[in-house]
Amino acid sequence: MELKMFDSKSLWVGSERLFSSPFLNPTPAARFKSSPQFSCAGISPKATYLSTSNKANSVAEEKFAVETFPIHINETNGANSSLFLREMRELDSFDDEYGGVIINPERLPSNPKVFGSKLRSSLSHWKAKGKKGVWLKLPLEKSDLVPVAVQEGFYYHHAERGYVMLTYWIPEGPCMLPANASHQVGVGGFVINDKNEVLVVQEKHYAPALAGLWKIPTGFILESEEIFTGAVREVKEETGIDTEFVEVIAFRHAHNVAFEKSDLFFICMLRPLSTQILVDDLEIQTAKWMPLVEFLKQPLLQEDCMFKKVFDICIARLGKRYCGLSFHRLVSKFDGRLSSLYYNVVEDKKFNCKGS
Secondary structure (H helix, E strand, O other), X not given: OOEEOOOOOEEEEOOEEEEEOOOOOOOOOOOOOOOOOOOEXXXXXXXXXXXXXXXXXXXXXXXXXXXXXXXXXXXXXXXXXXXXXXXXHOOOEEEOOOOOEEEOHHHOOOOHHHHHHHHHHHHHHHHHOOOOEEEEEEEHHHHHHHHHHHHOOOEEEEEEOOEEEEEEEOOOOXXXXXXXXXXXXXXEEEEEOOOOEEEEEEEOOXXXXXXXXXXXXXXXXXXXXXXXXXXXXXXXXXXXXXXEEEEEEEEEEEEEEEOOEEEEXXXXXXXXXXXXXOOOOOXXXXXXXXXXXXXXXXXHHHHOHHHHHHHHHHHHHHOOOOOOEEEEEEEOOOOOOEEEEEEOOEOOOOOOEOOO
């Protein structure tokens, strides 16, 4: 019997249409008819359902994915037919630049059994092709596929609000896929005006040991956000004060801070562009301009060697005895991307910074 591809929408055998595309998404109009006598190169598909309900289509998709095998018919179209049917029983994917595979999250089957069958078939194909790492991103609405992937040997890599990422390492030996992000990044804004007053806040939520502490505005960097823009944004959100970035004064590196991740905290000097404070009621209890001397005399700052050292550095910067890191936008030929490089530039032997 001759297998023909008339167009990209339908697969026909003789006068009976077996499947309507897109390849993995049968529409309610698609019908699978019983054909006990159908035989093609020793293959006898057993998917025989007349119902057009969603449930029946799901079962038909499952049976078709599990029990259809490569068909080689005639010399003229056998290769195309085999490729077409392989695509129907394997997951849609594309290669990454490191010899691995990325499974297309937009075209995942909804039925866990169909997904499991196609995943096993795909893994066999990728192993035969010598592929390495496999990346599987499962959206929140496809979370019922997670146990199936784990059962097939996938491991958790990371998760966000809308998805979980899993990975599979094919070659023998240790997995060479990059690990999940190891750090969170925070910023603090040291803002001082021409009256020698520091912009400080008291947070609504704090550890008991920090009760009564006036501190500089702080927060976390957002995804794809620069350090300098993050510091400006956090100060604006918490106090309503507009600022411009001057320098990174120092940064702290700590470990096992949250969820066993490390923490990078950048202290940035900012120049105020406004004076009127507007407190963020969600996070901040109160905010004010506080004389620098009064700020530094706080017992909690004096008793903590980390805090004390940070603000000693800030004072040295104000006295032009220390040079922080200013940002410079550069493009590298290695990746062609615009990046921010932070470094200091000393103008003369008196050690005055360019940004001063």
